[in-house]
Amino acid sequence: MLSMQNISKVFTTDSVQTHALREFSLEIDEGDFVSVTGPSGSGKTTFLNIAGLLEDSTSGAYRLDGEDISGLGDKERSRLRNEKIGFIFQSFNLIPELDIFDNIDVPLRYRGLKANERRQRIEQAINTVGLGSRASHLPTQLSGGQQQRVAIARALAGEPRFLLADEPTGNLDSQMAEGVMELLEEINAAGTTIIMVTHEQFLAQRARRNIFIRDGRVSTDKSDTSLKAAASA
Amino acid sequence: MLTYYIKLGLLSIRKNPVLSALMIAAIAVGIGACMTIVTINYIMGGNPIPHKSDNLYYVQLDSWDPDEPAEEPNEPPRQVTYIDATALLAAGKASRQVVSYRTVRVVEPEVKDQLPFTANTRSTTADFFAMFDVPFLFGSGWDKAADDSLEQVAVLSRDMNEQLFGGENSVGKQVTMNGEQYRVTGVLDNWIPVPKYYDVTTGAFNDPEEIYFPFSISIANEVSGDGNTNCWKPIDDGGFSAFLNSECVWMQMWVELNSESEKTSYLSFMDAYVDSQKLLGRFPRPLNNRLSNVEEWLINQEVVDEDAQVLLGLAILFLIVCLLNTIGLLLAKIMRRAGEIGLRRALGATKGAMFSQQIVEAGIIGLSGGILGVGMTWLGLRAIERLFEGVSFIEHLVSMDWVMVLSAVILAIVSALLAALYPTWRACNIQPASQIKAQ
Numbered sequence A: 001m002l003s004m005q006n007i008s009k010v011f012t013t014d015s016v017q018t019h020a021l022r023e024f025s026l027e028i029d030e031g032d033f034v035s036v037t038g039p040s041g042s043g044k045t046t047f048l049n050i051a052g053l054l055e056d057s058t059s060g061a062y063r064l065d066g067e068d069i070s071g072l073g074d075k076e077r078s079r080l081r082n083e084k085i086g087f088i089f090q091s092f093n094l095i096p097e098l099d100i101f102d103n104i105d106v107p108l109r110y111r112g113l114k115a116n117e118r119r120q121r122i123e124q125a126i127n128t129v130g131l132g133s134r135a136s137h138l139p140t141q142l143s144g145g146q147q148q149r150v151a152i153a154r155a156l157a158g159e160p161r162f163l164l165a166d167e168p169t170g171n172l173d174s175q176m177a178e179g180v181m182e183l184l185e186e187i188n189a190a191g192t193t194i195i196m197v198t199h200e201q202f203l204a205q206r207a208r209r210n211i212f213i214r215d216g217r218v219s220t221d222k223s224d225t226s227l228k229a230a231a232s233a
Numbered sequence B: 001m002l003t004y005y006i007k008l009g010l011l012s013i014r015k016n017p018v019l020s021a022l023m024i025a026a027i028a029v030g031i032g033a034c035m036t037i038v039t040i041n042y043i044m045g046g047n048p049i050p051h052k053s054d055n056l057y058y059v060q061l062d063s064w065d066p067d068e069p070a071e072e073p074n075e076p077p078r079q080v081t082y083i084d085a086t087a088l089l090a091a092g093k094a095s096r097q098v099v100s101y102r103t104v105r106v107v108e109p110e111v112k113d114q115l116p117f118t119a120n121t122r123s124t125t126a127d128f129f130a131m132f133d134v135p136f137l138f139g140s141g142w143d144k145a146a147d148d149s150l151e152q153v154a155v156l157s158r159d160m161n162e163q164l165f166g167g168e169n170s171v172g173k174q175v176t177m178n179g180e181q182y183r184v185t186g187v188l189d190n191w192i193p194v195p196k197y198y199d200v201t202t203g204a205f206n207d208p209e210e211i212y213f214p215f216s217i218s219i220a221n222e223v224s225g226d227g228n229t230n231c232w233k234p235i236d237d238g239g240f241s242a243f244l245n246s247e248c249v250w251m252q253m254w255v256e257l258n259s260e261s262e263k264t265s266y267l268s269f270m271d272a273y274v275d276s277q278k279l280l281g282r283f284p285r286p287l288n289n290r291l292s293n294v295e296e297w298l299i300n301q302e303v304v305d306e307d308a309q310v311l312l313g314l315a316i317l318f319l320i321v322c323l324l325n326t327i328g329l330l331l332a333k334i335m336r337r338a339g340e341i342g343l344r345r346a347l348g349a350t351k352g353a354m355f356s357q358q359i360v361e362a363g364i365i366g367l368s369g370g371i372l373g374v375g376m377t378w379l380g381l382r383a384i385e386r387l388f389e390g391v392s393f394i395e396h397l398v399s400m401d402w403v404m405v406l407s408a409v410i411l412a413i414v415s416a417l418l419a420a421l422y423p424t425w426r427a428c429n430i431q432p433a434s435q436i437k438a439q
């Protein structure tokens, strides 16, 4: 469960103020699959960064999983990011000198898990994204689609409640994009809440709920009630 | 987590080989320069006999010219006259007493085809070896009875024994100096007090003498000194015995006193002696006798001069410049890796975790710089050695010293960590979000 009330975000650079989000309010239910679309510069990434505790809002109230975020220190926020949130970025963001295994290992290290448990989780995550044989490859030895799968595996290994994806297919051709999309749908089916920013209308339509942002506000918010009903049935 | 950070540090160093090598080199050069100077300073300014330096006193009596001091402002002469040395020696008021002076003798080897050669020798009294804790390889020194009965005995340095007897135990064998035969009673082990405190008048950083023989014999054989002789009064005619009875100062006297009260009473004994000499028309100046322990004497004689301190300052400045360089390089490296840092933060690394990771990496660089710095120090000392070839205490610099190696490495690590503080602080404050977009 994720809830934003009147969130504003103002960027101030060289006395120019940019209102990236204005009085932004949104509630997202547990287990939902939400797509976020909107023109470039409308505030999608900003929304995702605030949702993922990567950035602070200028004002407004944000509750993640029932917990009030405002006033939490670096340690607490880091812990929430580490345990409850998985990120998937447009440009994969793998660490080039670490092999696939060690890349997936990164968030688990910060959680302080035992070596045994880490290995189990990593192997399971690699298998889930279908790269079982590639554990010791370096990122540069993989295709773009495969790299994005590694990034997804990295997010999955931490068993997050929320998966935040910023244009996860933006750098992929349509075939690879389809593969990634199917993977996300599987993950959502297994219970993880997904928020996905995308420019692709046909991908956005596959989500259960479609949010359209314009000028830092939610402009339209459509839910596929039939799917939702089916899901809760 | 520490092993994880070490692994990441090594990976990062391998990933930025040029930057890392520059940093390690900067630290190593700075450490090398610093430690070279420190080592030399430490040895030259060190206490040559720390466990006893408070019990050994250099004796000065002001027997000088009534019209001017031996040295400004009002210093007594640096050495003593034969008359006074023998008088104090005969009184025997200290638990040990040594009178000695340096001479040069011609040594005639027993081996047929070896030519005679000159050697630096020291004429001294029996207590010399015990007083200055001189180590023996074979045998021992001579005793007071030998002094009194004018025995022709000698002690050889290890090198001299090597040269004359091939390093064998030569105790009981004969050595010929200026045509006179001396029986060897002992051979010294390596002994290079730095500074050569027992006689700074013949060069505080010169080598110790190679042969030691009794003071009484050298006087009987009319062996004159090879060091400084200073006179304020003309010497009467009459050769060596007139010289002995002159007011010329040319020998050193040390006494061993084991407590503050012993020192006080020895000083009053000296004063009383001088007062009695005044009655004979000697000692025209006011009472100005002095006992200086080893450290006081070395300071008084300015054995460690200010140049060394200035050099040390420069070396430290040099290290600081090297560290500033390292700070710049570390900053460059961290800015280069801002993407990875931002990503790790996004994946749940706390500021503390980022700090630890960077600090461990800096520590590895410091350690490498330190080890390389020890090598640089070694090279630096070798270079100094070249510069001062033939001075044997310098030749022993390089074989020094665990303390040096350890402090070089620790200094390097501490330096690297200090240099890393600001860059690391910057790294910790890299925002998780902003950098991910930049990548």
Ligand SMILES: Nc1ncnc2c1ncn2[C@@H]1O[C@H](COP(=O)(O)OP(=O)(O)OP(=O)(O)O)[C@@H](O)[C@H]1O
Pocket (backbone or CB within 6 Å): A011, A012, A013, A018, A019, A020, A038, A039, A040, A041, A042, A043, A044, A045, A046, A047, B434
């Ligand atoms: N760090 C920043 N400093 C200043 N302005 C910023 C910053 N980040 C975003 N902005 C501004 O905030 C607004 C919203 O940006 P945001 O990145 O959220 O848009 P977006 O919807 O994700 O766009 P796109 O579809 O191009 O990714 C833009 O006008 C952008 O220029």
Ligand SMILES: [Mg+2]
Pocket (backbone or CB within 6 Å): A044, A045, A046
């Ligand atoms: Mg964006």
